Amino acid sequence: MTEKPDHLPEYLARLADEEAARFITDGLLSGKDSVPSIALNQATEPLPESPRRRLRAIRDLIDDAMYIHRDERPTQADAWLAPRLHAILRLTRAEAADSALWNYLALGVAPDFVVWRHLSETAKVVNAQYFKGPHYKQAFARLWWSAELFRNGPDYEPVVIACGNQDMLNTGLRLDVVDHRPTAQAMVRLLQRGVIRTGRDANALAKVVNTAAVTVMYDVIAQDVPRDGDAVRMWIDEGEGGLTVHHRPLPTGPAEEPAPESSVELLANNFAELFADAPVRGRRADEEEGG
Amino acid sequence: MKVFPYPRLRGTVSLRVDSARVKAPAQPREQLDSRARSVIERAVALGAAETEDWETAVLTVSATIPSKATDPTGPWSEVVVVAVLTDRTTNTRVTSTLARETEDGRDWCGELQVLRSDIHDRAVLTVQVIATVDGVPGRIVGEAAEDWIVDVRSDVPTREQSFDIKEVGFTKGPRWLQGFSEAPWIVNASGTVPTVHINTDFEGMADVLGAEGRGPEGLVNAMLVSQMAAEVWTAVFHSAIGDLEIEDDGTPLFPHGWQGEVLREMLPDVVPERTLEDALREVHRRRVGATGWTELQPRIQYAAMRRAEVPRVLSETVRGLDKLNREDEA
Numbered sequence: 001m002t003e004k005p006d007h008l009p010e011y012l013a014r015l016a017d018e019e020a021a022r023f024i025t026d027g028l029l030s031g032k033d034s035v036p037s038i039a040l041n042q043a044t045e046p047l048p049e050s051p052r053r054r055l056r057a058i059r060d061l062i063d064d065a066m067y068i069h070r071d072e073r074p075t076q077a078d079a080w081l082a083p084r085l086h087a088i089l090r091l092t093r094a095e096a097a098d099s100a101l102w103n104y105l106a107l108g109v110a111p112d113f114v115v116w117r118h119l120s121e122t123a124k125v126v127n128a129q130y131f132k133g134p135h136y137k138q139a140f141a142r143l144w145w146s147a148e149l150f151r152n153g154p155d156y157e158p159v160v161i162a163c164g165n166q167d168m169l170n171t172g173l174r175l176d177v178v179d180h181r182p183t184a185q186a187m188v189r190l191l192q193r194g195v196i197r198t199g200r201d202a203n204a205l206a207k208v209v210n211t212a213a214v215t216v217m218y219d220v221i222a223q224d225v226p227r228d229g230d231a232v233r234m235w236i237d238e239g240e241g242g243l244t245v246h247h248r249p250l251p252t253g254p255a256e257e258p259a260p261e262s263s264v265e266l267l268a269n270n271f272a273e274l275f276a277d278a279p280v281r282g283r284r285a286d287e288e289e290g291g
Numbered sequence: 292m293k294v295f296p297y298p299r300l301r302g303t304v305s306l307r308v309d310s311a312r313v314k315a316p317a318q319p320r321e322q323l324d325s326r327a328r329s330v331i332e333r334a335v336a337l338g339a340a341e342t343e344d345w346e347t348a349v350l351t352v353s354a355t356i357p358s359k360a361t362d363p364t365g366p367w368s369e370v371v372v373v374a375v376l377t378d379r380t381t382n383t384r385v386t387s388t389l390a391r392e393t394e395d396g397r398d399w400c401g402e403l404q405v406l407r408s409d410i411h412d413r414a415v416l417t418v419q420v421i422a423t424v425d426g427v428p429g430r431i432v433g434e435a436a437e438d439w440i441v442d443v444r445s446d447v448p449t450r451e452q453s454f455d456i457k458e459v460g461f462t463k464g465p466r467w468l469q470g471f472s473e474a475p476w477i478v479n480a481s482g483t484v485p486t487v488h489i490n491t492d493f494e495g496m497a498d499v500l501g502a503e504g505r506g507p508e509g510l511v512n513a514m515l516v517s518q519m520a521a522e523v524w525t526a527v528f529h530s531a532i533g534d535l536e537i538e539d540d541g542t543p544l545f546p547h548g549w550q551g552e553v554l555r556e557m558l559p560d561v562v563p564e565r566t567l568e569d570a571l572r573e574v575h576r577r578r579v580g581a582t583g584w585t586e587l588q589p590r591i592q593y594a595a596m597r598r599a600e601v602p603r604v605l606s607e608t609v610r611g612l613d614k615l616n617r618e619d620e621a
Contacts, residue, residue, distance in 0.1 A: 043465070093381035135382070151453070176384070
C-alpha cells in the first residue's frame with residue numbers, strides 16, 4: 001500500500017517535471033508501492049525557507065482531511081481541503097504556476113493522499129496526471145486553483161459550494177471564463193440557488209456560459225474592481241510571519257474587495273436564462289426522478 | 292470561419308504599447324526606456340526595468356479602429372474599446388476600458404495595470420471592440436488581428452523564445468542527468484521552455500561552444516548548434532504531440548506557449564497542403580491509431596532540420612572547410 005513518506009524535510013521544495021516522471025511508477029499508480037522518499041528528496045531543488053513553506057503544517061492538514069472524511073467518499077474531502085490548503089500555502093499566482101511545486105506535494109509530501117483520493121474504483125489505478133499534470137487535473141493544483149478562482153475576496157464560502165459539485169470543479173476550472181471573478185461567482189450562485197443541482201447541470205451550464213463568452217464580453221456588462229496587489233501581499237506576509245491556520249473554522253482569504261454584487265447578480269440572471277434553454281443530458285429523466 | 296448572429300466590424304483593429312512604467316514599494320516610479328518596447332516584434336520587456344523587485348507595471352495602450360464603428364447610422368451603439376491582458380499559466384485576465392481620443396472615433400488610449408505576482412513569465416495583450424447591437428449590450432464586434440507580448444522577465448523585447456542553454460557537469464549534476472554522463476548534451480522539452488543541458492564534464496565542450504569565426508572551431512560550433520536546435524525541434528514536437536488535450540468529440544487542441552508555436556511551425560512540413568487543424572488531427576490519429584506513426588518520422592525529421600537550418604549550416608561548413616584546405620595548400 002502507498003504509505004505516507006517516511007522522510008519529511010522541514011520545508012517545501014521543487015521537483016522538476018523531468019525528475020518527477022521517474023517516481024511515477026506502475027506500482028505507485030496502482031496504490032501498491034510507496035515513493036522512495038530519500039531518493040526523491042535528493043532530486044529536488046530548494047525553495048527559500050519560510051514558515052509558509054513548512055511541510056509539517058501542510059502534512060497535518062492533509063492527514064486531517066483524510067481522517068475527517070474516512071467514512072465518506074473521498075471526493076467529499078475536496079470542499080473541505082481546497083480553502084484550507086489555499087490558506088496554508090499562501091502563494092502568489094506566479095508561484096502557483098510552477099508545476100514543480102505541485103509535483104513535490106503529490107510525490108514528496110502526500111502520495112498516499114493522491115492514491116486515497118483518486119484511485120479509480122473501476123480501473124483500480126490512479127491517472128498519472130493527478131501526480132504530475134495540468135492545473136485543472138493535478139491533485140493539489142486543482143484544489144488550490146479552485147480556491148483561488150472561486151473565492152470572493154476573503155470569503156471562501158463560494159469555494160466550498162463550487163467544490164461540492166465535482167463537475168463544477170473539474171469542468172469549471174478548465175474554462176477561461178472563470179478567470180473573470182463575477183462570472184465565477186455567478187456560476188456558484190446558481191448552485192447555491194438550486195438552479196444547478198447535478199453534475200450534468202454543471203457541465204451544461206459551463207458549456208453555454210463559455211459559448212456565450214465568444215460573442216459577449218462579460219467584463220464590460222458585469223465589471224469587476226481591479227486586482228488588489230497590496231491585499232494579497234499583506235496576506236502572504238502574514239504567512240511569512242508564521243501565522244497558524246486553524247483547521248476547523250473556514251479560513252479567511254486575502255482582504256481583496258469582493259466582486260461587485262450588481263455584476264454577480266446580473267450575470268447570475270443572465271446565466272439562468274441561458275441554462276433554461278440549454279440541452280442537459282438526461283434532464284427529463286432527472287426531473288422525473290426528482291418529482 | 293466563425294459565423295456571428297449579428298453584424299461585426301470589418302477592417303483592421305490594431306494596438307500598440309506606447310510606454311511602460313514600473314513601481315516598487317517605497318521607491319520612485321521608473322519610466323522604461325523605449326528600448327524595452329518593440330513595435331516590430333510587438334513586445335514589451337518589463338525585465339529591462341532597473342528597479343529590482345517592482346510589484347506593479349502600468350502600460351499605456353493605444354488602439355486604432357475603423358471609424359465606421361462609431362458612425363451613428365451604423366448598427367453599433369455604446370462602442371467601447373477594451374484592452375485585455377491574459378496569462379494562461381496563472382489564469383489571470385485583466386481588462387481596462389480605453390478612452391476615445393479623436394472626434395472621428397478611430398483612436399483610443401488608456402492605461403492597464405499589471406501585477407508582477409500575477410504573471411509567470413509572459414502575458415498576451417490584445418484589444419476588443421465592444422458595442423450594443425440589436426439591443427444586446429456587450430457584443431464583441433471586433434478585435435485586434437495581432438496581439439502583443441508582455442514579458443515580465445526578459446530584458447529584450449522579442450516575440451520568439453529561443454531555447455535555454457544550461458551548462459552543467461553531468462557526473463555531479465542533477466540526479467536525472469547523472470545517467471547521461473557520457474553524453475555531450477541532452478535536450479529536455481518538459482519545462483515551459485525547452486532546455487539544452489551542456490555537459491561541461493565532456494572534455495573540450497566548453498571551448499567548442501565558445502568558438503566563433505570561420506576557423507575550424509567556429510565551423511564545428513555552427514554545426515553543433517544547428518544539430519542541437521534540430522534535436523530541440525524534434526523533442527518539442529514529440530512532447531507536444533504526446534501530451535495533447537482532446538475535446539469530447541475527439542478533436543485535438545493546439546497547446547499553448549512554446550509547444551503550440553512549434554506545432555504550428557512544423558505541421559505544414561509534416562503534413563503538407565492541409566489546414567493546421569487538419570494536420571494536427573492527422574498526426575494525432577497516426578500516433579494513437581494502429582498505423583502510420585513510423586512512416587511520419589522522416590517528415591518530422593525533415594521539418595526539424597529545416598527549422599534548425601541544418602542544410603544552410605552544412606553547406607557553409609563544407610565551403611568553409613574547402614577554403615581552409617586551399618589556404619593550407621597555398
